[in-house]
Amino acid sequence: MKKEIRRYAWKDGKTLTIGEKTLIMGILNYTPDSFSDGGKWNRIDDALRHMEEMVADGADIIDIGAESTRPGHQAITAEEEIERLRGILPKLAAACPVPISVDTYKAETAAYAVDMGAHIINDIWGLQYEAEPGQMAAVAAAKDVPVVAMHNQNGTEYTDIIGDMKAFFACTAELAAEAGLAQSKLIFDPGIGFGKTFAQNIYVMKHLRELTALPYPMLLGTSRKRFIGEVLDLPAEERMEGTGAACVVGVLAGCAIMRVHDVKPIARMCRMADALCEDDSR
Template sequence: MQKYGMRWVAFNNLIEAKMALTKIGADPGGIAHMAGKGLGRGIKLEQVPLRVAHILKQEMLSLGGDAAVHRDVIVNKVETTDVMLLGTVRQLEHLSAKILAQPFGIKQLGHDLKLLLSALESPKPRILSCRGKDLRLGERTLIMGILNITPDSFSDGGRFFNLEAALAQAERLVEEGADILDIGAESTRPGHFEVSAEEEWQRLEPIVKALLERVNVPLSIDTYKANVAAKALEAGAHIINDVWGLQKDPDMARVVGEYGVPVVVMHNQIGTDYQCLLGDILTFLRQSIELAEAHGLAGDQIIVDPGIGFGKTLEQNLEVMSRLAEFKSLGHPVLLGTSRKSMIGKTLNLNVEDRLEGTLATSVLGAAAGVDIIRVHDVRENRRAVQMADAIVREQRGTHYVGA
């Protein structure tokens, strides 16, 4: 079944809507007429066959919405086109129901649209089981505390390389309010030195086994190596955090699937070239999701991470940050990791040790955009910041103001 790279595109104003329609290749006169219609929901589909584009255009117009297509669709000069569906949620729900009965193999498109619209609504509170340690999703932004047991991490390399220091830091993070501990034994900063799976596990083994007896929060293992993940899970770890989204080690998806544990799949790539920044990132993450699903994982067990600081320029990182809400279209929990990263340092011209305020700003933006987990070094400060943000944005808007 052909996929069209469906995703939600968030418009906050007419300028953003017009820019998006211009990129589709829509006629300039039509852009002026259609842009305001996209302030409800804008749903983008990629590489849609000509006959399907015609159907979508006609159906949306009949519902009072619209569909932006390439200007040459009307004269049948293109075989495929990107399509931007523009309408209210109600109009798009009607479209989904109508095309479920259409020919030309687009029934799946109607089903996917229905799922996407559902994913964009506020999620209900639910339990994510982590091998006996439960996480409550949907009530507040969860905090993943970072514990680097490496000599060369960009932020705190060497500080917790010693077992006693690592245990003390882990317990401090939990005391400050960490819901999850994320333990990394190989730096992934730019220019890092790779270590063997054997050395990585040699660093991890003592701290993992000790923490399983000393803390009551789930332990996440930050690794892209299947062999390391398998040993950590055999020892009792609860979550795998793969900075290559199951796509570097071909055995990683099988390992997490066999243990049935939640997995964080992060976007990553070599270089910073993109045909379409958000579209390419979401395509990568969909491939990671499909790998996880092929090995038995589903729903909340698959957590997506846009990969701030990995394979992206400063400008690209800032654009991803400004469009975090669009990652909800994948239908899975979202994790955001910005803590002390170079995006903050370059924007504010600050060294690593001075990036707390910048990190707090990104964490609050993440909470406002609906991310489920933030991954941070400074747990106490970030927990307070997102607790305040959650009080404002989660289930509060319009509830106490008549006429909201």
């Protein structure tokens, strides 16, 4: 499968190339209640040290989130989210040698984060958060930044899950175009664990090639997800092996970015999978 090469560059000198190798997005949960590591990194010094460890271990992007989106999470306001980010984000932007994405579905938070040094918006509602119609697309267009647009929905009813996901992504692309955000700034995410049952998550994983065939890079976020725990009967913190297997499946299916907690082992697995996928004719 021939991959599109995308190159992004920002005013602060940071760059990112998608398509030459599988990229690793390291998760930095700056929250007290994330499902597997809540509270471990929600102090500034601890968060900065963890960022440095993840970059040293092979992270190409650091993804910071100030609101947990685990099942049953307690939603917070944009003001509360921004207040959590206020102390850490400027310091993170100054210290981090790789691009930073902000994990938020609120347009106000995204605008603040980009102004404070974030480079990418990671939106779990794929520019389609019902409470803020059109707002995230407008922010992304105004700031001219890439967006990771994840598939999500309320409930788990589908007519044809892959077909419905493609329709969702087509809607996201249309919203981006209407806002003036270049299609080259869109990265899609199948949203494993969001709006999907165990069986649906497995089905999507088995049919990833139908999604990576779309003309957009695909990010895969399977790290420590519940479906892995159900397969392996393990608690979240022990699901690394299953995460690695899912990531290798993702690489072989053409996914461009892996969003993970356990950077070092997953980065190594992805490098091996990349080597096995290399075109021998080059």
